[in-house]
Every structure is written in structure tokens, then in C-alpha cells.
Amino acid sequence: MQLVVARIGRAHGIKGEVTVEVRTDEPELRLGPGAVLATDPASAGPLTIETGRVHSGRLLLRFAGVHDRTGAEALRNTLLIADVDPDERPEDDDEYYDHQLIDLDVVTKDGDEVGRITEISHLPTQDLFVVERPDGSEVYVPFVSEIVTEIDLDEQRAVIDPPPGLIDDRAARDEVADGHSASARDAAAEDAGEEA
Structure with missing residues (x-):
């Protein structure tokens, strides 16, 4: 099974690094050095991660064969795709892919x-x-x-187990709305009757 794990953003600096929008809960596993990722568009890859680091809260990656800003900019908006075993599960029992x-x-x-x-x-x-x-x-x-x-x-x-108001039944909302409309019509009719 293939999953999108990141999207490449802007080039960072002049040595081929790119910012990455992470789309996986396990970036250290999916986006570590040595990982080989398919791409969308396919013509951009596959890409092998050479280095990775966090800078100002953003993940920066450098790929094998991409060592300047021009090469990095050419990868902008490319999706990074990892092969994942569909039966693989996170280590923590309370976590899911x-x-x-x-x-x-x-x-x-x-x-x-x-x-x-x-x-x-x-x-x-x-x-x-x-x-x-x-x-x-x-x-x-x-x-x-x-x-x-x-x-x-x-x-x-x-x-x-939703708290009240999280899962609203549309029929109930419509009924309440109809009830308010009917009440408003009744009140208007009473006012009209008093004026007559």
C-alpha cells in the first residue's frame, strides 16, 4: 500500500535543502536518511533522503543528487509516497495509521x-x-x-459517545425550525386578530 507522507515546499538555502509539509505521524520512520520514496508526479522520483533536520519548527530534507537551489526548487509541491505494509500497526495500541x-x-x-x-x-x-x-x-x-x-x-x-450537540439529527433541527416558524405564524395571526 502506498501512502503520501509529505509534500515538498520551498527550497531552503543554496545547498539543495527543501522544507517539507509532513503528512505522517511517524516522520522519523518514514522520512529518515536512507528512505527511498516514490513521488507524484512520478517523473520527480524516486527520491532518496540524504539528510534531514528540524529548523525553526520545520523539517528540512536533502535528497541524493539534489545539491543546489535550482534542483530543490524543481521539486516544489512534489508529494512523497512511502510503501507501507497494510497490516503494519503503530507500536502503541492506542494509535492508528x-x-x-x-x-x-x-x-x-x-x-x-x-x-x-x-x-x-x-x-x-x-x-x-x-x-x-x-x-x-x-x-x-x-x-x-x-x-x-x-x-x-x-x-x-x-x-x-458524542456529547450533546456534536451529532445533530437534521430531522430534529428541521422539526425545531418548523416549530419556531409555526409559533411565529401563530403569533402573527393572533396579532392580526387583535388588530381587527
């Missing part, structure tokens, strides 16, 4: 269907499941243990 979570069915602890995970959004403070509802709408579920109570890869499902 994105590809393991995509397409899991999401249900509440009571068994109510919520939808299907279509994307994992990695934010600075926490990760979010982007869940597509059966009606095509999306809901965002924080990937925290208080809300996501179980990940069952064998059953291909994620069980959640």
Missing part, C-alpha cells in the same frame, strides 16, 4: 449509524474524523478517548 481509519463505519454506543470516516484532519490541538453522513452531509468528530470509545479494525467500525 490514517489508512486504517478511513472507511470505518461510525456508530454511537447505542448502535445508531452516524456515517463513514472519509478523512482524518490533523489539527495542531487534536485530530478530527471527517464523517460523511448517509444524507451526504459531514460531521467532525474529535479523535479523543472521551468521544471515540472504541476502534474495532476487525469489525471495521468506530464507536463514539
Whole structure:
């Protein structure tokens, strides 16, 4: 299985280093010196990582054969792709690779269907499941243990215990909205009656 693990950004300096937007939870494993990565576009690679370092909070990489700014700039916006064993799992039992979570069915602890995970959004403070509802709408579920109570890869499902308001039932919202509209109509009719 192939996974996008980074996107190459701007050139840094004049010796072929590039900034990298990391798209993996394990950059030390996927983006370490000696790693050979496929690319998108394919014509840019494969690329072998020669050196890597962190500078001002950003990962900088240098690739074999790229030793000047011109070569580094030519790689800008190239995606770096790693081959990953689909059965490989992180060392920590409470961690998962994105590809393991995509397409899991999401249900509440009571068994109510919520939808299907279509994307994992990695934010600075926490990760979010982007869940597509059966009606095509999306809901965002924080990937925290208080809300996501179980990940069952064998059953291909994620069980959640959402706090009030996280998973709003559209029908309930519409009913409330209709109720407010009806109340407003009734009030207007009463006002009209009093004026007559």
C-alpha cells in the first residue's frame, strides 16, 4: 500500500535543502536518511533522503543528487509516497495509521449509524474524523478517548459517545425550525386578530 507522507515546499538555502509539509505521524520512520520514496508526479522520483533536520519548527530534507537551489526548487509541491505494509500497526495500541481509519463505519454506543470516516484532519490541538453522513452531509468528530470509545479494525467500525450537540439529527433541527416558524405564524395571526 502506498501512502503520501509529505509534500515538498520551498527550497531552503543554496545547498539543495527543501522544507517539507509532513503528512505522517511517524516522520522519523518514514522520512529518515536512507528512505527511498516514490513521488507524484512520478517523473520527480524516486527520491532518496540524504539528510534531514528540524529548523525553526520545520523539517528540512536533502535528497541524493539534489545539491543546489535550482534542483530543490524543481521539486516544489512534489508529494512523497512511502510503501507501507497494510497490516503494519503503530507500536502503541492506542494509535492508528490514517489508512486504517478511513472507511470505518461510525456508530454511537447505542448502535445508531452516524456515517463513514472519509478523512482524518490533523489539527495542531487534536485530530478530527471527517464523517460523511448517509444524507451526504459531514460531521467532525474529535479523535479523543472521551468521544471515540472504541476502534474495532476487525469489525471495521468506530464507536463514539458524542456529547450533546456534536451529532445533530437534521430531522430534529428541521422539526425545531418548523416549530419556531409555526409559533411565529401563530403569533402573527393572533396579532392580526387583535388588530381587527
